[in-house]
Amino acid sequence: MRYGYFDSEIVGTDSEGMPIFDRAETSDLFRLLFSKLVSNGVLADPSDCFQVVAAEGLNVTVRPGFGMINGAFAYDDAEATLTLEKAPASYSRIDRVVLRCNYADRLCELVVKTGTVANTPVAPEIVQPAAGDYYELGLATITVGTNATAVTQANITDTRLDSTVCGFITQLIDHLDTSVFFDQLDQFYAEFVSKTESDYQLSREEYLAMCQDIVDTLNTFEQTAESDFDIWFQSIKDKLAGDVAGALQNQIDALTETIFLDKYGLCNKVTAITKNEAGETTGILETDEGAQVTAQTTFQKDAEGSTTAIVTVITPVAGNYFYTKTAAFETTDSNGSKTITESYTQTIKEE
Template sequence: MPQKSGFFDSIDDDERLYPAREFANYFAQIISNGVFNGGQFLNPTASGLDAVVNVSPGYAWINGYAYSVYDAPLALIIPIANSQDRIDRVILRLDTSTPVRLIKMIVVQGTPSMTPVPPALVRTGDIYDLSLAKVLVTANSTIITQNDITDERLDTNVCGLVNSLVTVDTSIFQEQWEEFMKEIQDDSYATYGYVDQKVSDVDLNYVRQPGFAKATGTSTEYKVSLFPPPVSLPDGFGVTIVPHMNNGANPTLSINGSQVFPLKNSLGLPYPLGTMIAGRPYSFKKVGSDFLAASGGGEVSISGSQLVSREYGQDGILPNQPVYTSTIASLGMTINGKVDGSSEYMAVHPDGDIILIGTTGSQTAYRFYSLSGTVLTPLVVSGYPNSTSFSGAVWTLDGKHLLVYSKSQPQLSSYSFDRNTMTFTRVSQISISETGAVNDISLAANGTHLIMATSGGGSVNNLYSILVTNGILTRNIAIAYPGGDTSYCVAFSPDSKYLAVGCSSSSNYLVFYERSGDTFTKLPALTSPHLGSPRSLAWSPDNQHLVVGDTGANSLSLYKRSDSGFVKQPTSSFSPTGRDSGLARSNNILFHPDGEYLYTAFSASFSAPLTTAIYKRRGDTYVEQQGIGETGYFGSGGRCAVWLNNGKNLLIGGQANASQYGFDFRPNTVFKLTNSFLDIKPWMSELGYTIREGNNTQVREIVTIWR
């Protein structure tokens, strides 16, 4: 039988050499895996000021191999979650493979999800993991707080404390102890089990002791997880939540995967868009089928003073000075190598770091850029046609294909994209002989259905449904003829349920369809027919508003989604009225990612220079912001635009040659109120007083007294 022993000295004619693994195997028999002592040793913490987890000095032991952090804490950067929440793990990884041979602390990312789970540990072959902590990474947040960290050092399933593996059989002691506890329980002594049960009963009584949790999910569907998990949600159930993003209209709440409950204020009314602010606590009690704001607390107080942090928009602001906040956009991006010609279209890769600008340039009809911070740098690509006949483009959701539509046949082409070689290859195309140029396309949020609006002729259909499958384009079933000889613009609602079409039919300029699977059903005509000729459409991110841009005076129209269909709102929904005259092109209306702002471009005629404006949404009205679109570069902009860096920057393409401009978007920026509180304007977001002096771009706390 094979046998082994050790360790022994070598002599001249008998060397006894032992590899490191045999020493490790020896120590692994007497010392268990884990961290030494726990407590403040190898303790994962977060400052709440950045996305860094700091691990304090300490020692660990894995399968007989030692590890330590010494002298100073080890800082681990947690990557940002761009789309959905994620749970990462801080791991000690032993790798005994010959090229590696070490233990290293690393961050292993989880998979982004609406209900994220931590990544599994690897304990096969040469790899053996111990997990020090789980880290909840909230989507689009650059902050990790201590509440986001779940310490796993004491969990023997994933880590544990180092112990001696030399043990004695204590089962008899355990049996004697349990018998003793049974005896004293009869004498009215409280056992550990009895106390634990009572503590558990208190912990689970969320009526008397409300829970507290940081929200995840979306702006309209907040989700929280309470510990211990509630066994039921009776009336009076209390919870305080901290939203991770400003709310959309009519927000809901789900607790530990429960059914969805509407969140309402203390009057029983749904919350309008943007009234629940990210990072602030809100307390609710369950009443019937709703969670109502707890009386006297938990809601944002619109009247009364609040201390908030805001960015100063000018120099020389003094302490205790009356101020207001408004939204501004100022040139702040660097665009290297602007492309010649008038800007025709833009497309942003789903990862947000590659931007396509198409133009009418005689030498170069397009340019791809890489985005790093606020700097755009030209990219060298191959396979993308240098064609001025292209009207626009959109990326598929996975970023692996670019769909391009054209003024001539083939009207729609699909190009695969190899990110490693920056190469495009046409893999599919659609040619429709009975129609003309494509004016607009819209890709549904499901990434499968694409609608193409074209110039037809007579009674020829001008609306086509295309299925997109791994970049391959196929014609879907026909869509009912919207009317007129041209469909100018199309737009799916963010939930992909509805499709809006702007066409040239004088009796029905605006048509709505409802999608069910691959079928589109034309909805009954609007009670009050739309009077303008739409050239652009934009849905709000919460699916509640459709903004329509027409040619002619008062060219912005607002439709609100309701149970009975779509209802046109008064002309006064846009303030000031009449300012938005002659919207001339598609892609001229663009909601900010948070849904609170609306970008538009308009002109007095098709040939006149376009002017841009930005509106701030307040419920069902939109107020134009001060100083945006009046002067400077905006006058030559407006042909097309995209938001970058999650709405922190706005890229605008203009009519003039090589007219691309990048702006810093600065909402709620502080300015001096020159005439005390008598000179209040509609575009002002807040009024208040300063606490400290400061200059442009500095962030200071102010006291707001009106919002």
């Protein structure tokens, strides 16, 4: 185990008479400490930390800055001037300005890496090995055109924000171990899948039961419809006696008139509106002339007094059924938007 730093004590001398310390450590342990605490990159504040800007001719200026490279730091409180190689006579090239940690020479330095001339040039690669003599952060790339005698700011691409080549220094949170959170998320996912499968099985059973209810309802309807038809047929036989064609035409005319009146709501009727003590409408009863059909409308409300559904029960004197129309209201957002769902049911009259 390596650890530090603690005060050293002299435990002897070497062959040249130099003291030997029992807690002495190399600089790589110091760099290791900082590499575990902060990430590689340059400071985000000030915003021009180690920024590359155009200068006179084929020169560029690097602003003062502070950077971290694998625990080693580089600090310059003055601007640095770098000179690019002569522009190519044909085609162009892309140079790269890097902040380099030079382990071999035991220093950090600003370096121009000259690109290769090509019809479609690319910038020199960044050297970022796991081990070696150099480790680099890319500050900027510079396009040098054919026979160019000067560099403009438009030729310079700032790459300090690109975390794949440089990036900004981040703090301890950048190195947070999320494995525990992942395990919790994985457990949650497993439980969610298990519950979903259980809910699906339950929903499937409910769906099949609902389908069976529909089949039963259709069977009941078939039986009652047949009975209604038999009753109607017995009654119509007498009406069709004699002049069959004339009687049938009268039946058709009467049915046509009834359908027309029903479609356009043309009928004589009396409407009674019931209100409570607060003056709110609680029910509406509509009765047509001759009291052959009644329509009773009621309003369902929630605890706040808002209408949640309007239910209208239509009961004709003739026939074996009464009919219910339900309009349900549901608030869908905080603005008061609503959806209205209408449903219709046919119910056999109780004898």
